[in-house]
């Protein structure tokens with residue numbers, strides 16, 4: 306089984322460094338997803354692992370072998386692209402067989418592998434068709450099938466679903482999850498800017514921003530214990546609400562004060578020296594509920610906009626508690642509030658987050 310190790314990996318274009326000091330250990334058989342906003346460097350990092358981009362510094366090793374100077378075809382990897390990259394004049398069968406023919410595999414072996422991959426992806430009925438006679442989702446399955454035929458040690462996916470419409474994206478995502486189950490020994494590295502893909506497919510997510518790794522962890526770890534403000538607001542939708550606070554008591558748990566003077570406890574550890582300092586208090590829209598009559602509430606405000614989505618209602622709360630955007634609350638079902646109504650909210654204390662002045666998360670208890 307094959308892992309991938311990145312040590313102090315850097316990438317520059319001219320004198321602009323776009324990836325800085327990337328250290329990452331991907332375990333054999335692991336499904337790792339790179340996410341981050343546009344331009345953060347996730348595709349470049351994947352293409353460096355594939356050998357499609359030169360490495361400006363550091364080392365990339367696949368199965369303990371440093372591959373910096375090894376061409377893509379010799380790295381034991383297969384890559385699936387956003388644009389499918391199928392040969393338009395070749396049948397599905399020939400597209401899938403192509404790499405093996407170049408590698409001079411026997412006819413029988415080629416046939417066995419093409420049929421096994423086609424069966425795995427349910428594309429057997431289309432083997433004789435040209436790519437143009439297939440839907441986008443079917444074409445992407447052919448591209449994945451072609452990659453499987455190469456029997457790669459490491460499978461790389463570069464935003465494979467982003468050209469598909471919403472329904473096909475879900476169906477193909479599930480296909481990829483099944484593929485991962487069927488190929489437990491194959492390491493998979495997947496680039497996306499879609500959080501749902503990252504959360505549902507990954508064993509571990511690598512969050513990148515501005516060419517740096519912000520955090521590496523299991524999906525729910527990032528959701529429940531974000532290491533910093535960036536990850537807190539990047540993972541989860543709508544994003545976590547962040548309100549400026551002052552620390553009024555430090556210790557094993559921390560008391561903070563909102564801009565309106567309201568004080569409450571957050572179960573995180575803070576050092577005594579941080580008393581009086583500014584901090585950022587975070588609570589997710591879905592972790593808030595409406596306070597009962599007379600219940601001690603966390604924050605209050607006026608409804609600015611209310612959006613009924615059926616299964617949930619999104620409520621945008623006006624007020625002076627945050628500097629820019631409104632606070633967003635996500636309540637289950639249909640809520641009968643209307644703009645102008647004043648609402649009060651509570652949240653379980655375990656669902657509260659606190660970040661220091663530089664945006665790092667205080668230690669969760």
Ligand SMILES: Nc1ncnc2c1ncn2[C@@H]1O[C@H](COP(=O)(O)OP(=O)(O)OP(=O)(O)O)[C@@H](O)[C@H]1O
Nearest residue numbers: 318319323341342343344345346347348349350498
């Ligand atoms: N050939 C190139 N020459 C110069 N700069 C480049 C080149 N390719 C990429 N970059 C820069 O490197 C950075 C990372 O690009 P990359 O494509 O890896 O980002 P990304 O996270 O995959 O973004 P997206 O989600 O938009 O594809 C960007 O700032 C980009 O402008």
